[in-house]
Amino acid sequence: MRPAAARRIARERRTLGIMIGRYCAGNHGPRAEPLCGDCEALWTYAQTRLDRCVFADEKPTCAICPVHCYEATMRERVRNVMRWAGPRMLLPHPILTLLHLRDEKRPLSAKAQAIRARRQQAANLISPPGPETPSAR
Numbered sequence: 001m002r003p004a005a006a007r008r009i010a011r012e013r014r015t016l017g018i019m020i021g022r023y024c025a026g027n028h029g030p031r032a033e034p035l036c037g038d039c040e041a042l043w044t045y046a047q048t049r050l051d052r053c054v055f056a057d058e059k060p061t062c063a064i065c066p067v068h069c070y071e072a073t074m075r076e077r078v079r080n081v082m083r084w085a086g087p088r089m090l091l092p093h094p095i096l097t098l099l100h101l102r103d104e105k106r107p108l109s110a111k112a113q114a115i116r117a118r119r120q121q122a123a124n125l126i127s128p129p130g131p132e133t134p135s136a137r
Ligand code: SF4
Pocket: 049, 050, 052, 053, 054, 055, 059, 060, 061, 062, 065, 066, 067, 068, 069, 070
């Protein structure tokens, strides 16, 4: 993996770990361990997804990924974490937050764009156009 990509992915991993930690501390009460069972499971799951990401060097941030490889429950859970922890990241972690926001603005790779186009095509085939306007008689 190219060093720049490895740094970007390591940064995303770190950002996500901090966000899950803050979310857990803010929502699941104080505890001896850093994370509750549910958040630990989410963190382990998210790291596995990162390790197995199909995009490798060309990985977009998960938030803008056209694949969304998370299963539905975990996707919902990570979205809750992002919604809650995202606005609380800037003050304690300004540089990490700004770099993450910059990463989210990076253009999608050719592979990701092709996947997004294929998915949009498939979605258009599944949802037929709305009812035709009846012609005036
Ligand atoms: S959501 Fe997309 S970018 Fe994130 S790990 Fe899965 S495939 Fe990779």
